[in-house]
Amino acid sequence: MNLQAYLSKNKKVIDRALDKFLPEARSSYIAKVMRYSVFAGGKRFRPALMLLVCEALSGKVKQVLAAACAVELIHTFTLIHDDLPCMDDDDYRRGKLTSHKKFGEDMATLAGDAMQALAYEILLKETKGVSLQYKMRALETILEAIGSDGVVTGQVLDIQSEGKKISLSALENIHLKKTAALIQAAVKAAAILCGASTKKITQLDRYAQHLGLSFQIADDLLDYTSSFAKMGKQPGSDKKQKKSTYVSLLGKEKARQLMVKERDQTRRAISFLGKKGKRLAELADFVIKRER
Amino acid sequence: MNLQAYLSKNKKVIDRALDKFLPEARSSYIAKVMRYSVFAGGKRFRPALMLLVCEALSGKVKQVLAAACAVELIHTFTLIHDDLPCMDDDDYRRGKLTSHKKFGEDMATLAGDAMQALAYEILLKETKGVSLQYKMRALETILEAIGSDGVVTGQVLDIQSEGKKISLSALENIHLKKTAALIQAAVKAAAILCGASTKKITQLDRYAQHLGLSFQIADDLLDYTSSFAKMGKQPGSDKKQKKSTYVSLLGKEKARQLMVKERDQTRRAISFLGKKGKRLAELADFVIKRER
Numbered sequence: 001m002n003l004q005a006y007l008s009k010n011k012k013v014i015d016r017a018l019d020k021f022l023p024e025a026r027s028s029y030i031a032k033v034m035r036y037s038v039f040a041g042g043k044r045f046r047p048a049l050m051l052l053v054c055e056a057l058s059g060k061v062k063q064v065l066a067a068a069c070a071v072e073l074i075h076t077f078t079l080i081h082d083d084l085p086c087m088d089d090d091d092y093r094r095g096k097l098t099s100h101k102k103f104g105e106d107m108a109t110l111a112g113d114a115m116q117a118l119a120y121e122i123l124l125k126e127t128k129g130v131s132l133q134y135k136m137r138a139l140e141t142i143l144e145a146i147g148s149d150g151v152v153t154g155q156v157l158d159i160q161s162e163g164k165k166i167s168l169s170a171l172e173n174i175h176l177k178k179t180a181a182l183i184q185a186a187v188k189a190a191a192i193l194c195g196a197s198t199k200k201i202t203q204l205d206r207y208a209q210h211l212g213l214s215f216q217i218a219d220d221l222l223d224y225t226s227s228f229a230k231m232g233k234q235p236g237s238d239k240k241q242k243k244s245t246y247v248s249l250l251g252k253e254k255a256r257q258l259m260v261k262e263r264d265q266t267r268r269a270i271s272f273l274g275k276k277g278k279r280l281a282e283l284a285d286f287v288i289k290r291e292r
Numbered sequence: 293m294n295l296q297a298y299l300s301k302n303k304k305v306i307d308r309a310l311d312k313f314l315p316e317a318r319s320s321y322i323a324k325v326m327r328y329s330v331f332a333g334g335k336r337f338r339p340a341l342m343l344l345v346c347e348a349l350s351g352k353v354k355q356v357l358a359a360a361c362a363v364e365l366i367h368t369f370t371l372i373h374d375d376l377p378c379m380d381d382d383d384y385r386r387g388k389l390t391s392h393k394k395f396g397e398d399m400a401t402l403a404g405d406a407m408q409a410l411a412y413e414i415l416l417k418e419t420k421g422v423s424l425q426y427k428m429r430a431l432e433t434i435l436e437a438i439g440s441d442g443v444v445t446g447q448v449l450d451i452q453s454e455g456k457k458i459s460l461s462a463l464e465n466i467h468l469k470k471t472a473a474l475i476q477a478a479v480k481a482a483a484i485l486c487g488a489s490t491k492k493i494t495q496l497d498r499y500a501q502h503l504g505l506s507f508q509i510a511d512d513l514l515d516y517t518s519s520f521a522k523m524g525k526q527p528g529s530d531k532k533q534k535k536s537t538y539v540s541l542l543g544k545e546k547a548r549q550l551m552v553k554e555r556d557q558t559r560r561a562i563s564f565l566g567k568k569g570k571r572l573a574e575l576a577d578f579v580i581k582r583e584r
Contacts, residue, residue: 110444
């Protein structure tokens, strides 16, 4: 099976699990609002990555499935809030109306809040075949990636850098927190839930960090060349144009070189996995070649 | 020591712990935004209640202190989001500018998001002298109180009932979720962390539910009679006036009777504690007599 086929198989596994773990749409209004965004065509990149890590470590799907869904919910909740008028003010995402355009800002804000809590609840209640201790460590790892040293601060720095010319290292710092932090937490949580050693977790963390950065550079390159049809959202919206990107700071060619360099470092980080790391290495290639 | 003195002693314990558990203001911008709201003069009602439950069950402060701070952070995060222009649109709370008036809507939204994650992180990392299993159950109890069957749905129903005449049972349902759910979770989490039996937890849950409702009715009565000076926020703001309250549905006298009835039920629920329940019974009186 090639990686594409493999990823779409994994996507189905994740979609089924999300459908099972989320409250039914008819159970409450907010459940309906949450489901709209969760099933709005996400690629399930982070959970698919977690399933790949699980496989590379010879773990079982049931050990990471709930955590994978939790990470997808966290990702979705941050997107809902990032799309709000007070932040990136996006009307569309993946060709569909954003949550606040569909349900109003109040409901979008609340759906994000409920989704964050639900993510942790699912991780705690639906993770199977894992000791309490590992479950707790996985949850802690994910929680650490959100707050004042992670995703939220990435978003804060991103907002604060609007309209400013920032340095490359400042841009990297933004994306380490805004994009890489959750990808790293996802990979580490999967490794913890599969009982990996500290040494292996550290290597996988490094893999995920470089993967996250190459993912972001690829995003910037895609944004630069994309059209609405391909992206499913408005390219270069006002606020977006005011933000520094790898392309705006380095130019297209140098950004591409940096992306390839990051990709190479992902490979090095997982050399310890030998043949078992094949899919993860392929994913690192996929990330920099993908069309969204 | 009378209850007032006791509560202010507990408040100091909580404030010190919050100061210790929260990231330093200089560590990140969002830490500064979070600290502003956390230290904006909250009465620490929920954490103080948890310390009282702990004492009534002969537990140790260190067993519940982190969870008490977590609950206060969750309460604060919901206030920050509820105050946003897309929800209750409040400019002041406790006489100080609300987070979005001080730091902007984007930062207020993000501070709330970070605070939710931080709350759970603190509970997991800083709870002492408790088994992993109890810690997990306490966390699950709190998580269940947030999402689609708890606080968030309470807020949704509250927003959806604006400008409508609703029934008394619909109003009670709103406040069971919006106000009582977190108070119940706080009390149950404290009881779990102190190793209480299922039977005792059920009784304390009942206590907390009636306490939450009497708390809300007292709030409505206060809102009805208060002035800006007393409340520290604008009484009867436009959106507020469009909402049903116990006073608008029942009139002042019947609302007061219902409040006393709820208070009486709190007493019955904790009769099993005997003398040890004295403070909790006093608190139920305090709640309906308080000035904010």
